[in-house]
Amino acid sequence: MTTIEKTTPRYQGKRNRLDKPELLAPAGNLEKLKFAIHYGADAVYIGGQKYGLRSNADNFSFEEMKEGVEFAKRYGAKVFVATNIYAHNEDVDGLEDYLRALENAGIAAIIAADPVIIETAQRVAPKLEVHLSTQQSTLNWQAVQFWKDEGLPRVVLARETSFKDIAEIKKHVDIEIEAFIHGAMCSSFSGRCVLSNHFTDRDSNRGGCCQSCRWKYDLFVDDMPMYSDEEDKFTMGSKDLCMIEYLPELIEVGVDSFKIEGRMKSIHYVATVVNVYRQAIDAYFENPEQFELKQEWIEEINKAANRPLNTGFFLDTPGTEDHIYEPEEKAAPYDFAGIVVDYDPKTSFATVQQRNHFKLGQEIEFVGPEGTFFKQTVTEMTDIDGLALEAAKHPLQLIRIRALKPVKPMDMMRKKLGRK
């Protein structure tokens, strides 16, 4: 990501959450939920077994939801459930029971787009807050006013809104505004794409999206292809959103909830991204005048990035440089390798659960939410019984490794890529 010359005006808006904006993270399963919260998310959003748009994710059972809510409570965090499909008639049966069960599980809010889900929740599960999903593609303050009048405390704006649009909405309507600040984006208006339906008979607005916008196409004019097969193909695929460089602007315009995309993403991705935004938000509120973007944050974001990054519609309508025409390369030279489960200060050995191959002599780094951040090489390594190892080859194996500095449970270990 390149640093952009900032020439945009700074918009001011009133936040409903007066302390700090909420940092809202995705959690594809219970383990990811725990990491997202441990790394600093104020709230997480998850999917249940029904009515969510990620039918491929390993979604939560009600039991897992309860456990997630219990875990979140210990941190003062909240759990939201995405019920963001556009329902068909056959989905209506069972909706009431499902929403009541969410309420009973201690879920704080649902994220919904379809009025059938909105009004049913308001009627049968009044303790559930209803947040209007980005799938409604809400772009203007009058539509936001409409949803406020309908009793919704929060609107997740369309990804097509700019800083200027948000300022205008904040000026006119007193309501919580949630905005995506990081992650993958539909390049279409959300909800207004049925490419999957046409290409693969999978219903995109009920979770069947097969990301056809990221496929490659030939563009024809008057029955002739415009470019040869050797040239880059046409695509609608967008770069991923990253607003870390515009954190003060997001705070000042009054966005109440900063949303990170990615219920399908890894623990490493979610924990890394949450960690960076947590640190940045806290640093801003500690001293707004002295706030400075740290290069380290950008480097961290890049270690988790799956695609090149951009600023979406916040500054201007995306242009040529905001789409991905060339083969994608993994930018980050680091990969997730393990999770710390224990640390013994007497021997300075950490116990790490293996998440990827690593070996003696390899450069690794530890990163965690409470300041853990250092590099070292793997000098000594044994299995749990003290047997010396050359390499950690077995998934989820517990490995003891000499750590240069103290580490804590749930800290992550990365390895530097490339053979050495």
Place this chain on the structure above:
Amino acid sequence: MAYKPELLATAASIEELEKLIAAGADAFVIGEARYGTRLAGEFNIQMIKEAIHLAKPKGVKIYAALNNLMDNEAAESLHTYVASLAEAGVDALVFGDPAVLMAARTHAPDMALHWNAEMTSTNYVTANYWGRRGATRYVLARELNMEQVVETTASTELEVQVQVHGMTNIYHSKRSLVENYLEHQSEPGRLPQKDKNRGLYVMEAERQDERYPIYEDLNGTHIMSSDDICMLENLHELMEAGVGSLKIEGIMKSIAYNETVVRSYRQAIDAYLADPAAYEFREEWLEAIGQIQDPNRELSYGFFYKEQVY
């Protein structure tokens, strides 16, 4: 009241409007790109008045398209626009953004309102929700199957509109994706001004038979279906279900094509209404369309008889 479905068409010009009235259309959706999206042509308020002047004496209705997703600026100017449409005497507003509802409540409280949120109008409870907020008609997503269409029609007080013929939109972005791509190829401006009739389509490697028209306008980039829905053979199923409005989408088609299509559907509807029990589909209605159908675009049943998974 006896059942009499409306045959709804689009028009790209006053000339087309007149010809399609003669061919048997009962109503038209027209408007301008600032407020409406994917319109067959541009009708400013003056032209809308002219259309009403031509249509009203013949009992033909004119609906104004305001189905864009509106930004703040468009939403604020809506108030004047809605007031002028009401004054011009349009028969309904077609909309898919709640901002239009807000403007209509103030400036056109008695106006018929057609909720058309394209792919996202998918169930009867949501139909009734918009009905309680002022909508009089629910325009169904084209991705529903016949069973869902029949059930939704039976389960809502609102009039139901179904597209029976023509192309559908399958992707809408606010971005200028064609121009962005040409710029990536270092040929910005290779194509003349943005126009939906400049003959562009995209093709995917594994679907070489399918041509998906793509065009840009001030509302972004639109990708359209590679086939044309044609429900003529099975139109009686929709009429038996009591669907109130049968729409022929005429975008990116010639006047001659749309005239033929309207005429064939008119004949089928009239034959059905004359005696539903004795109704029989006649091949010649479909043959007339088949003769002028673009051979690269299949006439299909859309999603009416298709199973989708998710």
